[in-house]
Amino acid sequence: MFKERKTKNSKNHSELIKTLLHSLPKEEVIHEPEELSVYECDGLTAFKVLPLAVVIPQKIAEILVILSACKRFGVPIVVRGGGTGLSGGATPVEGGIVLSLSKFNQILEIDPINRIARVEPGVTNMQVSQAAAPYGLYFAPDPSSQIACTIGGNIAENAGGIHCLKYGLTVNNVLAIKMLTVEGEIVSIGNVGGESPGCDLLSLIVGSEGMLGIVIEATLRLVPKPECAKLVVGCFDDITKASKTVSQIIASGIVPAGLEIMDKLVIEAVQFYIQVGFPISVAAVLLCELDGMFEEVEEECRLVEQMMIQMGATEIILSKNEEERLLLWKARKSAFPAAGRISPDYYCMDGTIPRKSLAFVLNRIAELAAQYNLRVGNVFHAGDGNIHPLILYDNSIAGEKERVESLGEKILELCVEVGGSITGEHGVGLEKLGPMCFQFSLEEIWQFHRLKRALDPHALLNPGKAIPTLHRCAEFGKMHVHQGQIAFRNVERF
Amino acid sequence: MIDFPSSTTSSITNELIEKIRRLISLKEKIKIIGGGTKERLGRKVFGNPINVSENRGIITYDPAELFVTVRSGTPIAYLEAVLKQHGQYLPFEPPHLGEQATVGGVVACGLSGPSRPYKGALKDYLLKVKIINGKGEVLTFGSQVIKNVAGFDLFRLMAGAQGTLGIILEVTFKVLPLPPFSTTVVLEKNATEALRFLSIIAAKYFPISASCYYNNRLYVRVSGYEKPVRRAAKAIGGDILANDHQFWNSVKERTHPFFRNSQRLWRFVLPQAAPLTPIEGEWFFDWGGSQRWWKGEGDNREAIFRWARDQGGYAWYLDKEETLASPLDTALMRIHRRIKEAFDPFGLLNPGRIYEEF
Numbered sequence: 001m002f003k004e005r006k007t008k009n010s011k012n013h014s015e016l017i018k019t020l021l022h023s024l025p026k027e028e029v030i031h032e033p034e035e036l037s038v039y040e041c042d043g044l045t046a047f048k049v050l051p052l053a054v055v056i057p058q059k060i061a062e063i064l065v066i067l068s069a070c071k072r073f074g075v076p077i078v079v080r081g082g083g084t085g086l087s088g089g090a091t092p093v094e095g096g097i098v099l100s101l102s103k104f105n106q107i108l109e110i111d112p113i114n115r116i117a118r119v120e121p122g123v124t125n126m127q128v129s130q131a132a133a134p135y136g137l138y139f140a141p142d143p144s145s146q147i148a149c150t151i152g153g154n155i156a157e158n159a160g161g162i163h164c165l166k167y168g169l170t171v172n173n174v175l176a177i178k179m180l181t182v183e184g185e186i187v188s189i190g191n192v193g194g195e196s197p198g199c200d201l202l203s204l205i206v207g208s209e210g211m212l213g214i215v216i217e218a219t220l221r222l223v224p225k226p227e228c229a230k231l232v233v234g235c236f237d238d239i240t241k242a243s244k245t246v247s248q249i250i251a252s253g254i255v256p257a258g259l260e261i262m263d264k265l266v267i268e269a270v271q272f273y274i275q276v277g278f279p280i281s282v283a284a285v286l287l288c289e290l291d292g293m294f295e296e297v298e299e300e301c302r303l304v305e306q307m308m309i310q311m312g313a314t315e316i317i318l319s320k321n322e323e324e325r326l327l328l329w330k331a332r333k334s335a336f337p338a339a340g341r342i343s344p345d346y347y348c349m350d351g352t353i354p355r356k357s358l359a360f361v362l363n364r365i366a367e368l369a370a371q372y373n374l375r376v377g378n379v380f381h382a383g384d385g386n387i388h389p390l391i392l393y394d395n396s397i398a399g400e401k402e403r404v405e406s407l408g409e410k411i412l413e414l415c416v417e418v419g420g421s422i423t424g425e426h427g428v429g430l431e432k433l434g435p436m437c438f439q440f441s442l443e444e445i446w447q448f449h450r451l452k453r454a455l456d457p458h459a460l461l462n463p464g465k466a467i468p469t470l471h472r473c474a475e476f477g478k479m480h481v482h483q484g485q486i487a488f489r490n491v492e493r494f
Numbered sequence: 495m496i497d498f499p500s501s502t503t504s505s506i507t508n509e510l511i512e513k514i515r516r517l518i519s520l521k522e523k524i525k526i527i528g529g530g531t532k533e534r535l536g537r538k539v540f541g542n543p544i545n546v547s548e549n550r551g552i553i554t555y556d557p558a559e560l561f562v563t564v565r566s567g568t569p570i571a572y573l574e575a576v577l578k579q580h581g582q583y584l585p586f587e588p589p590h591l592g593e594q595a596t597v598g599g600v601v602a603c604g605l606s607g608p609s610r611p612y613k614g615a616l617k618d619y620l621l622k623v624k625i626i627n628g629k630g631e632v633l634t635f636g637s638q639v640i641k642n643v644a645g646f647d648l649f650r651l652m653a654g655a656q657g658t659l660g661i662i663l664e665v666t667f668k669v670l671p672l673p674p675f676s677t678t679v680v681l682e683k684n685a686t687e688a689l690r691f692l693s694i695i696a697a698k699y700f701p702i703s704a705s706c707y708y709n710n711r712l713y714v715r716v717s718g719y720e721k722p723v724r725r726a727a728k729a730i731g732g733d734i735l736a737n738d739h740q741f742w743n744s745v746k747e748r749t750h751p752f753f754r755n756s757q758r759l760w761r762f763v764l765p766q767a768a769p770l771t772p773i774e775g776e777w778f779f780d781w782g783g784s785q786r787w788w789k790g791e792g793d794n795r796e797a798i799f800r801w802a803r804d805q806g807g808y809a810w811y812l813d814k815e816e817t818l819a820s821p822l823d824t825a826l827m828r829i830h831r832r833i834k835e836a837f838d839p840f841g842l843l844n845p846g847r848i849y850e851e852f
Contacts, residue, residue: 253671
C-alpha cells in the first residue's frame with residue numbers, strides 16, 4: 001500500500017513539473033537536483049530538504065498558475081524570501097515546491113505625505129529605509145539580516161531587531177497587505193488609517209510563517225528619524241549587576257531605542273575580532289542607546305549613566321560622536337561572526353523572559369551549560385528580555401550536536417517556566433515545534449490547527465511548520481496529564 | 495509586584511465558565527454583556543445574556559515589568575486609576591463611553607483614543623488574552639513579555655472581534671509610564687490647511703501625542719520631558735490651550751460639543767492625508783486626520799461606503815442603536831466565516847454582532 005502511494009506521488013510530481021514547465025517561462029522553473037541544492041535550507045542549516053522544484057515567477061498571474069497546479073496535484077508550497085530565517089520557516093517540505101518571491105522586488109510607492117511605503121514582498125528590509133531616507137523617514141524594524149532579508153519574510157516571521165524595544169516589531173509597523181488566498185483570490189487586509197471593519201486579520205497574518213496565505217504587497221509605516229542618538233555603555237564585573245540595571249532603566253520610565261547585553265565570553269570573542277577598547281577584566285557590558293530630541297537624549301543619558309554607576313558599573317563609555325556610536329554598535333553586531341571564530345559551530349537560541357528574571361535565567365543557563373559540558377555565550381536584547389544564548393560546539397565530535405539540542409530545549413523550557421516565550425523573534429518554523437508543546441496546551445494547539453485549516457483547508461501552504469502535531473506533543477512527553485488523565489481524550493491526534 | 499486584595503476570587507471566573515459551558519452544551523446563543531456601555535458599536539445581538547462584569551479584579555500588576563493582568567469585568571476606569579497611582583497608563587487611551595465600561599468590552603471593541611496614530615492602538619499594547627471559545631474550551635494566547643512570536647497571534651485577533659470568536663476572561667496589557675509633561679497648542683486653520691500641516695509636523699521627530707481638527711481649529715498635543723515638549727510646541731506654533739486634559743477627554747469619550755445630537759453619525763478611518771469628503775456638513779477630525787466623524791444620515795449609504803473604499807479606507811454608520819460597517823468583499827467575508835467556525839463552530843457567541851453573516 002505504501003509503495004502504491006509513493007508511485008502515485010511521484011507520478012503527480014512529474015506531472016506537476018511538466019505542467020509548470022509548460023505554463024511558465026523555462027528560466028522560472030528549477031528542477032535539476034544540482035541547482036535545487038541552493039534552496040535546501042534557510043538560515044537554519046541544520047535542517048535540509050531538497051524540494052521537488054523551485055519556481056521564481058515574475059507576475060501574479062504566474063503565481064496563480066502555480067497555486068492551481070499545486071492544488072491539482074496536492075503538492076505543498078513553501079514561500080521563500082531572502083532565505084535568512086533562523087527557524088526553518090523556509091526549509092522546503094518533503095515532496096513540495098519552493099515559491100521564491102525574489103523577483104517581486106519593486107518599491108511601488110514612497111508616500112512622504114502619509115508616511116508610508118508600498119512595496120512588493122521581495123524588497124529587502126534595508127531597501128525600504130534607503131528609499132525613505134531622502135524624506136527623513138525610515139522603516140523601524142531592523143533585524144540583523146536587514147541587508148538580505150525581505151519584507152515578505154519579515155511579515156511571515158514578525159521580525160524584530162535591536163530597536164523594536166522602542167519602535168515595535170513588524171506587526172506594529174505594517175499597515176496593510178495584499179494577500180493571495182490559497183483559493184487564488186486577492187484580498188486586501190488592513191487600512192493605512194489604522195483600523196478596518198471585521199476582525200484584525202492583519203495581526204493574524206503577520207507572524208503566521210507563510211501558512212495562511214501568500215503576501216504579494218505590503219504597506220509599511222515609515223517613521224521620522226530622531227534628531228540625535230547616543231550610546232551609553234556600562235561595563236560591569238558581574239552580569240547580575242548589568243541585568244538588574246536593565247530592570248531599573250525600564251522601570252524608571254525611560255524607553256531606550258536599544259538595550260543590549262554582551263557577556264564575558266562574547267566580549268572576549270569580539271575584542272579578538274575588532275578593537276573597541278572595553279576593559280579586559282569586564283564580565284558584562286550593557287549598551288543603552290537613547291534617541292529622540294536633543295534635550296531628552298541629554299537628560300536620559302545623564303539618568304542612565306547615574307543608574308549604571310549606582311548599580312556598580314566599573315566604567316562608562318559615552319559615544320561622543322556618530323563614529324564612536326557606530327563603532328560601539330559594530331562590536332555588538334560582530335558578536336555572531338566573532339563567535340564563529342572562536343568555535344567551529346554555534347547554535348543561536350531565541351527565547352524571551354521577563355526582565356526581572358534575567359539574572360536568574362543567565363545563572364541557570366551557566367549551570368546547565370556546565371552540566372552539559374558546553375560553552376554558552378550570551379548577547380541579547382536585554383530591554384525586552386529577548387535572550388540569544390549562543391551554544392558553542394563542534395559538529396565533528398560525535399554526539400555533541402545532540403547534546404546542544406537537548407541543552408537548547410532545556411533553556412527554552414526555562415523561558416516558559418519564568419513566564420516567557422520559546423521564541424522572541426526568530427519564529428517557530430521547524431526548529432521549535434517541540435518546545436511549542438511547553439508553551440501551549442493541547443486545546444490551544446488544536447485551536448491553531450483549526451485556524452490553519454480555516455484559511456488553508458488542504459494544507460498546501462508551508463504545512464508542518466510552526467504548529468506541532470498533537471502526536472508530536474504526546475511524544476515530546478509534554479501531554480498535559482492531570483491526575484493520570486489525558487486532557488481531551490476524544491481529540492484527534494495526528 | 496503589587497498585591498491586590500482580590501475583589502473576586504477565581505471561583506467567580508469558574509462559575510462564569512460553567513454557566514457559559516452549560517449554554518454551549520444546550521447550543522444556546524449567547525449575548526455577551528459587560529458594563530453595557532457599547533451596545534451601539536455593533537449590530538443587535540439576540541441571545542441568552544452572559545454578564546461578565548462580576549469577573550473583576552487585577553490579578554497581577556508589576557509596574558517595574560510594565561504589564562498588568564486583569565479579569566475582563568474589571569471597570570476600565572478602576573484599572574486606569576490604579577495605574578495612575580503608580581505613574582503609569584494605557585498609552586492607547588481607550589475610550590470608556592460610560593462609567594460602567596469594562597476592560598473586556600474595550601478589548602472586544604478594539605477601542606483606541608486620540609493618541610492612536612502616535613502611540614499605537616489597543617492591539618499594540620495587548621500581550622495576552624484568556625478566552626473561552628464556542629466549544630467551551632478555556633484558551634490562553636500570548637504571554638506577559640513583549641516579544642513573543644510563538645504560534646499565531648490569536649490574542650490580537652480578539653481585539654475588535656466583538657466577542658464573536660470567544661468570551662474574554664482575562665487580559666494582559668503592556669503599560670508605560672505617564673509622560674512627565676504635556677501641553678496642547680491651538681492653531682487657526684481650515685480643514686485642508688489642517689491636514690497638510692499635520693503631515694508636515696508628523697514627518698518631524700516631535701513628541702506629538704494627539705491631534706484633532708474642528709471648526710477651523712487644529713489642536714495638537716505634545717507630551718514628554720518638559721524642555722523638548724516646550725521647544726516642539728513652540729515650533730508647531732499657535733496658542734496654548736488651557737485645561738487641555740478636559741478637552742482631550744471630551745474627544746476620547748465622544749462628549750465634545752460636536753457629538754451632541756449625534757444620533758446619526760458617520761465614522762471614517764482613512765489615510766491621514768486623504769482628501770476632504772465630498773459631503774457637506776459638520777466634521778470632526780481626530781487621529782491626525784485618519785479618523786473623521788460626520789454628523790448626518792447620508793442619502794446614499796452605499797455611495798459613502800464606496801467613497802471611503804476608494805480613498806483606501808473604511809466607514810461605519812452609527813444610528814441611534816447600532817453600527818453598520820463597510821461591507822466586506824466576498825473573499826474576506828468567507829475568511830471571516832471560516833475563522834468564526836474555527837473558534838465557534840455552532841455560531842453561538844454574539845452571532846451577527848459585526849456582520850449578519852457570522
